[in-house]
Amino acid sequence: MIDVRNPQDGFAALRARISALGDPVGDDRGADGEPLTVGEWALLIDDIVEHPDQNTEALWNVASPEEDDREYDAIFIGGGAAGRFGSAFLKARGGRQLTIDAWPFLGGSCPHQACVPHHLFSECARELDLAKHMQGKLWYPEFDASKASILEIVKLFRAGRGMPHAIMNWQSKEQLGMEYILNAAATVIDEHTVEVDGRRFQAKNLVLCTGARTDFPAEISGLDRKGVYDFASLIEELDEEPTRCVIIGGSKVALEYGSFFQATGCQTTILTRSPLLRTASLHHVDEGLRDYVIDMMVDRGIEIVEGAQTLDVLGDDRVTGVRYRDANGEIVEVETDFVFVGTGERPDLRMYEPLGLKIDDRGFVVADATMRTSVPNVYAVGDLLGPPMEMFKARKCGVTAARNIMGEHHEFDFSEYPDFFHTTYEVTWCGLSEAEARTEYPNVIKIQMPPDDADPESFALPAAEGSMLYAFTRPILSGWLKLLVDADSRKIVGAHHVGYGAKDAFQYIDYLIRRPEGFTIDQMADLNELFLNPEHFIQLSRLRAGQMSLVSL
Amino acid sequence: MIDVRNPQDGFAALRARISALGDPVGDDRGADGEPLTVGEWALLIDDIVEHPDQNTEALWNVASPEEDDREYDAIFIGGGAAGRFGSAFLKARGGRQLTIDAWPFLGGSCPHQACVPHHLFSECARELDLAKHMQGKLWYPEFDASKASILEIVKLFRAGRGMPHAIMNWQSKEQLGMEYILNAAATVIDEHTVEVDGRRFQAKNLVLCTGARTDFPAEISGLDRKGVYDFASLIEELDEEPTRCVIIGGSKVALEYGSFFQATGCQTTILTRSPLLRTASLHHVDEGLRDYVIDMMVDRGIEIVEGAQTLDVLGDDRVTGVRYRDANGEIVEVETDFVFVGTGERPDLRMYEPLGLKIDDRGFVVADATMRTSVPNVYAVGDLLGPPMEMFKARKCGVTAARNIMGEHHEFDFSEYPDFFHTTYEVTWCGLSEAEARTEYPNVIKIQMPPDDADPESFALPAAEGSMLYAFTRPILSGWLKLLVDADSRKIVGAHHVGYGAKDAFQYIDYLIRRPEGFTIDQMADLNELFLNPEHFIQLSRLRAGQMSLVSL
Known part of the structure; x- marks a missing residue:
């Protein structure tokens, strides 16, 4: 374990190790005996993310019995949006929490693979769209699509994502006073016991906050070929510049990433079964808004195929095309070297099997408006509960669990909310x-x-x-x-x-x-x-x- | 006069004339006997603005006695933000109004010379700043400052401003049912009588809405040289690309235009007496916000000289430099071919002399919270009343006057409001x-x-x-x-x-x-x-x- 809490023991060694990794941006280097700065956290996290095999030690920020000998009110499994905000709130209410995450940072998939890169990509889409539209006018040169590289933009994100991660770790420790163990898998033993990094922790309650991941449709063959990505693997694995894109699915993610790919000059086709923006998971979509959004996507050259049933992703090692059945029942093949799956997300619940949770028929955990599951003292929050898989819901679910654990009855109704997505x-x-x-x-x-x-x-x-x-x-x-x-x-x-x-x-x-x-x-x-x-x-x-x-x- | 109201008489001739001017953008052409479309209004307005000498006829949109034989509840002198919104509200309340403007369009200086170009310029400043910062990264080419031309951006605005003007005229007539006479100077006879285009109109009330213009400081010599501009003359008269800029004054306009000029690559110096963002006209400016804003302006290369007393604008026909006394009393000369005056605005009240209005010692009209002036039945609104010279105040002053004229006692307190400006x-x-x-x-x-x-x-x-x-x-x-x-x-x-x-x-x-x-x-x-x-x-x-x-x- 790496103890990031105690400046006396081993802290100097940790700082020497961080120092060897390079210079923090802005030279944000802490003094001897002082806690890690944001700049130092960024170097440490980047090193662990880049070289996971050489960085198997867990990061421990756990109070010693001298500091705090109370029983934990809750262990939060997963330190993403829901787990981090729930933990912070419980701590602020005077409770004791422990937050565990398999990644070496708090914040979860949002700053690592989801909302943060999505916003960077959507900003690039907007700027590329403007650069293309304005080319040859004012100061805008002729637009050179060969320079607009998806791979380079992904690399920019990868190179910089340690910084927001670092803020989460720094803020959670220095400003919010949270306890956490990172870079370590949690094993759920029972509703009061979690094993992590070789040690068992007891708590009055568990809060499950492990989110969801892309649900690759089992009925489509070939989704394991190289060149097939979802929002997460796009960040981690993209290694060649795509020249042509096919998107399977019509979710928000499909619209957002499709608009980005098209804006870089990568001709994009969206294959969707349901008409775009008329799916059950998006409510209150105005017809006039829908028409404008789709007209403007088409104006940018995106090909939208509604009523399409994707059958296979073709190719050998690497993808070469996609085969689908169109609305008239005809079989159509599109050549492509890049397939992006945006068919929605589901949680992976295998680690919770010891608890015997009630699960609904779509595969989401059943919980009430206080976030209590069918198992006493076990709460579930965020994407585990199904749509809307939005940040406000994740965070406020976490807070709701924390309030109820701390003795305040509080219900959270997320059936109505403002909504958004990006195209350009x-x-x-x-x-x-x-x-x-x-x-x-x-x-x-x-x-x-x-x-x-x-x-x-x-x-x-x-x-x-x-x-x-x-x-x-x-x-x-x-x-x-x-x-x-x-x-x-x-x-x-x-x-x-x-x-x-x-x-x-x-x-x-x-x-x-x-x-x-x-x-x-x-x-x-x-x-x-x-x-x-x-x-x-x-x-x-x-x-x-x-x-x-x-x-x- | 050109009657834009009656499709039977002379309307076909008007449409033929508009047709001869060119094709409306988007081919937005009205059918015979139908009112002017937005596209047609744009062509007509552009022609009048470009060739005022050949377009001296007033544009009449006045109801005939058969349509409406009521006395006017109010004549609004000036159809800018205050006059147009006041007129629309009075009309909506069932009153009868007549709005008169010297320009051939409603909306006033905002879409012609002020907020609309300011927003276009500030958007260009933001995009230029990004293009410069990102040069050589991702798809951004090396930044070519020689292509970032203030003159070209001003020309883009000039070429396009007819469109928002057209919307104001179209909307005010077709959607809001307002009566107006444009492209005609109003002469105030007394508190019930205004002469326009050779005819006298009577009304129960007058609402004065003629706004303000740059107050060129009398103590600075040489402000009449070529190359000296304010926000209005920049639009109308800029004819050469500036290479170096000196801004006199520290108002919002100075910050906004200075940031824009600098972003185009035109080295800019701001000469201000008071420290930036510490003037009485900007309240509630947080010290941390001030520091960040000024640091970031300096980061972009803007030279800020606080405590500067500008003495002369030097040159012969054209400006060649500016002389000022710095905070230490030293006389300093800066070479420049472009001076921008941002020292605040004052109204021109000469046309209201027949009314005998009470004026305050700064030169603004005195009015109460109902917008009533010292003269019964005469209201004054917007920039005539002094700061804040903001859009919300102008419009809501106009509405306040309308409400009181229509018999509802209504007061408008504009001492507190959200505020904003742009840098990049x-x-x-x-x-x-x-x-x-x-x-x-x-x-x-x-x-x-x-x-x-x-x-x-x-x-x-x-x-x-x-x-x-x-x-x-x-x-x-x-x-x-x-x-x-x-x-x-x-x-x-x-x-x-x-x-x-x-x-x-x-x-x-x-x-x-x-x-x-x-x-x-x-x-x-x-x-x-x-x-x-x-x-x-x-x-x-x-x-x-x-x-x-x-x-x-």
């Missing part, structure tokens, strides 16, 4: 779609840009933070928005946006419109806008709010 | 600065990224929408944030952000924290974040909200 745009929504709103309320008005009767190629709105160059060169590319209002109560019932810079606001708009008292068009109109605000809802509401009897805009 | 970053804040919070509350905690004790060169947060490429190449460039909480009440009292994508959210955060009941760290922690959310406030609050006794993060 940021797509965000909350509340009801227009069709849903019209079903629920007899008198719905909408505020929409561009309006239905406008020619979107000449209607230079929305123009805002991040869409100005599009607005001034080809307005249709600058985005789309809609606000839905129940004209009788004047309450806002849905908000939808495609563009840039509105995602952060939707967190608050969702809160406001879902308060019991709601949020009216008059309240929206009375806010102080920061013009040119990305979603324009405030001022557009103000243009209508004068009306006693509301009319669409 | 988006800088946003609301509530109190840390120093203010510590004066007001005995027990303030803060949540800050990077924390004070971190090395910002290696602390890869904030990383979010729009700052991922920075976070993965040089973390210090990726932004800065701070949330201030009164630990006793647990209420959030201030929020501050430098980065990208948070501006829209600050509109709602400001509302939430300024509600009478406030918004606590616990309520913030309970929101559903859309991760990676630009300001990270929700999840960072959640990491602390478990504590009964709050501690800084």
